[in-house]
Amino acid sequence: MIGLIMAAHTLAAANAPLRSAADIQRDASSKPFAVLEFAGVKPGWQVMDMFAGNGYYSEVLSQAVGPQGKVYLHNNQAYMAFASKLNERVKSNRLPNVEVYVREVEDINLPSDSLDLVLLVKTYHDVYFTQSGWTVTADPLFRTIHRILKPGGQLLIIDHHGAPGSGNVRAQDLHRIEAQFAKNDISSRGFTWVEESTILSNSADPLNVSVFDPEITGKTSRFVFRFLKQ
Secondary structure (H helix, E strand, O other): OOOOOOOHHHHHHHOOOOOOHHHHHHHHHHOHHHHHHHHOOOOOOEEEEEOOOOOHHHHHHHHHHOOOOEEEEEEOOOHHHHOOOHHHHHHHHOOOOEEEEEOOHHHOOOOOOOEEEEEEEOOHHHHHOOEOOEOOOHHHHHHHHHHHEEEEEEEEEEEEEOOOOOOOOOOOOOOOEOHHHHHHHHHOOOEEEEEEEOOOOOOOOOOOOOOOOOOOOOOOOEEEEEEEEO
């Protein structure tokens, strides 16, 4: 359960100076501080924001883990197409504990058992999406995540709800994935499902339209799952 009073380090993230107007506007729908509170992020943690794009969550994590912590803002080459504003975020070393880390999944060379948290925000469904130039699939991705997480380290998944019973088949056209499928799939890959949060749920989402439909973009119903490395 998310406490009524946010931890001091999470409040620090929420109140960090110089956050952009666009980030502050996004907070209303993404609720990143409630997400971090749900994950129990602590100062000093070593974390990876995987397929981070422009690094919205990376900046919040930067404040939450503090100067003794470390954030790997990860993208592969395909995701760099979604990182047009990344240089602005990290210019002049404004986030000194954030390392921009551009690697294909198979080239991630962090030490084994080194991270406290890996965060995947609205990207898990992409391992079941196929397109020219996109080569990330589930098996190598989760092998890598499992390797770099500490024993008992946390994997946090946020993704767009697919309709019940749809499995992974709407990842291609609607960019959605069924929550129960996600729970079963990831649990079969060396992770233990712990709990979920409904903080990003939206009962008005019909679940049968593309997440890029202007009527629903930014307002999709999303599941938030917490797993631990076995």
